[in-house]
Amino acid sequence: MRQRMLKAQLDLSVPCPHTQDFEPCMGPGCSDEDASTCMMSEWITWSPCSVSCGTGARSRERYVKQFPDDGSVCTLPTEETENCVVNEDCSPGSCLVTEWGEWDVCSATCGLGMKRRERMVKMPPADGSICGAEVLEVEKCMMPECHTIPCLLTPWSEWSDCSVTCGKGLRTRQRMLKSPVELGDCTEELEQVEKCMLPECPIDCVMSDWTEWSECNKSCGKGHTIRTRIVTMEPQFGGDPCTETIHRKKCKIRKCSRGQGNSDEKRQHKEQREKRRSKQGRVEGASEHPGCRMRPWSSWTECTKLCGGGIQERLMIVKQKFKTAQLSSCKDRKEIRACNVHPC
Incomplete structure (x- = not known):
């Protein structure tokens, strides 16, 4: 008989092969009786004790797996009995x-x-x-x-700092293999990565480029011209605030002739009075300019922005040009003004 031991059963659904192996053998100098060799099975599990309290008996059995080659009868016992206490x-x-x-x-x-x-x-x-x-x-x-030596690992390290100083980033932690790799297969992960979130990054105010300077609002004498820009992105999370949306500077095309400034003001007052008296609902009367006759101002366009500073435009187109017109005074005109300058 030879034996081997079960080291591990990897799949419980598949039965392991037998652990004992028998084959007949004959030793020299044995008597005829001893020459009879029976191959017996393993003992079957003990039966329940014959009593439920006190001392009783139990038994177990085995059977002949192979009879002797010489045809003799097996003399080895097939049943065994022992005392049991319950x-x-x-x-x-x-x-x-x-x-x-x-x-x-x-x-x-x-x-x-x-x-x-x-x-x-x-x-x-x-x-x-x-x-x-x-x-x-x-x-x-x-x-x-x-x-084999099992996979021996050190404890996880502390999480690293977040990879960013604001907003969304990543952090990592590691552990090390304590046992040599060649002594055991180790498939455990040695590094972990997870997301981390810090306070939102500040966003500075973003503004458009300045527009071109508008025409001077006076045809003679001292006036002013403006340029504007709009807010394209409001500041967030403590970013730099927005600055001014309108620039204004002085302008002077030419000196006014004597009395021209007063006559211009009188003409403007007269036009306003005529406008109020008009029953056709005209928007604005025609404005006279030296050397040409102009059509009335068009209506203001819609503001380019609902808040944060936008611009509006209106046009005055030449209707009739006289021979005495000067190039600088008789041409189409455009006015620009700021609108909706309240913050968003």
């Missing part, structure tokens, strides 16, 4: 328990482990007391020596 104390204060069950498989596939077996309470004590019989036994078990 519930040593059979007094009214004792409880009846079953026999011990079979030992569980060892908890380790190699090296030192633990195994356990259980039994059940069949009947509690007749006097109503608590059953004091043990129903669980645990003992050590030794499996074949382990030949």
Whole structure:
């Protein structure tokens, strides 16, 4: 007979091959009786004890796997009997328990482990007391020596700082392999990465480019011209605030002739009075300019922005040009003004 031990069962659904192997053998100098060789099976599990309390008997059996080659009868026993004790104390204060069950498989596939077996309470004590019989036994078990070293790892390190100073970023942590790689296969991850979130990054105000300077608002004398820009992105999360949206500067095309400034003002007042009296609902009367006759101002265009500073335009187109017109005074005109300058 030869034997081998089970080191590990990798797939519980597939039965492992046998661990014992038999073959007939004949030793020299044996008598005829001893020459009879029977091959017997392993002993079958013990039967339950014959009593439920006190000392009884139990038995187990085996069978002949192969009879002797010479045709003789097997003399080896096929049944074995032994005493068994169940519930040593059979007094009214004792409880009846079953026999011990079979030992569980060892908890380790190699090296030192633990195994356990259980039994059940069949009947509690007749006097109503608590059953004091043990129903669980645990003992050590030794499996074949382990030949590989498990994957030994250090604890995880602390998480690193976030990869950014504001907004969304990443952070990492690592651990190291303590056992040499060649002594065991280690598939555990050695680095972990996770997202991290810091306060939102500040966003500065963004503004458009300045427009061209508008025409001077006076045809003679001192006036002013403007240029504008709009807010394309409001500041967020403590970013730099927006600055002015309108620039104004002085302008002077030419000196006004004597009395021209007063006459211009009188003409403007007259035009306003005529406008109020008009029953056709005209927007604005025609404005006279030296050397040409102009059409009335068009209506202001819609503001380019609802808030934060926009611009509006209106046009005055030449209707009739006289021979005495000067190039600088008789041409189409455009006015620009700021609108909706309140902050958003």
